[in-house]
Amino acid sequence: MNAKPCSASVALKTTHVLPPDTNQYGTLFGGKLMAHLDDIGAIAAVKHANSPVVTASTDSVDFLAPVKGGHYISIEAFVTWTHHTSMEVFIRAITEDIRTGTRTACTTAFMTFVAIDESGKPIEVPPVYPETDDEKMLHESAPLRASRRADRKKQSKQLAESFGTVYRTEK
Template identity: 80%
Template sequence: MEAKPCSKSIALKTTHVLPPDTNAYGTLFGGKLMAHLDDIAGIAAVKHAKNPVVTASTDSVDFLAPVKVGHYISIEAFVTWTHHTSMEVFSKAITEDIVTGERQVCTTAFMTFVAVDSDGKPVPVSPVYPESDHEKMLHESAPLRAKRREERRKNSKELAKTFGTKYVME
């Protein structure tokens, strides 16, 4: 498969933060922000894979700045690294006070997606290559993040096995 540049997968989304999207403190629900990240990162993955994708994992999401009601949030995402059927996608969310123009990065995240066919079976994806210095930095550090994800997934499987399917109250 022919390699593609990271820039071919860039996806962008801007949305207005409205009262139903916020908590009692007037800031965006963390889960709502995570849904936006998953949405736009998934679009970036589809743009690269040219196939449907499923979310395989989300690395830690740190909320760096509050997103207030009435502000806008802009999210950009692009594929930084690929494996056989999976893609690592970097996302950055920026909150902006539309009145003052003040902008802050409110979160960054890495998510992993797997390309699938119409039966939901994994399919190979094209390699990706970086062009900019930022893309090169993310691309070069991706194998370490992939190794950490593999270890985390192994630990998660062990926890699932240990705790099983019974509820605590059973």
């Protein structure tokens, strides 16, 4: 498989934050923003893999500033690193006050997607290579994030096994 640059997977989305998207404080629901992140992250992963993808993990979603109703939110995503069938995607969101043009970085996130075939089985993805200094920084630090993801997944599996499938209220 031929390697692709990070820039080949760039996906952008801009949306207007409307009243139904906001909470009682007039800011965007975190879950609504997370849905936007998952959507645009998946698009970036599909562009890289040229195949359907599924979300494997969300490393972090850091809410750095509120997104107010009536503002725009622009979200950018691109593949930063690959491993056999998975792709790490960096996602950032910028909120913009439409009256003043003031922009604020409001969210960053790392998500992992797995490429799948028609039957839902994981398939190999092409390698990715960085071109800019920022892409190189993200690419070089990706193996550490991947190791942390693997450790966290082990812990999650242990918790799931420990708690089982019976609710505490069931006898």
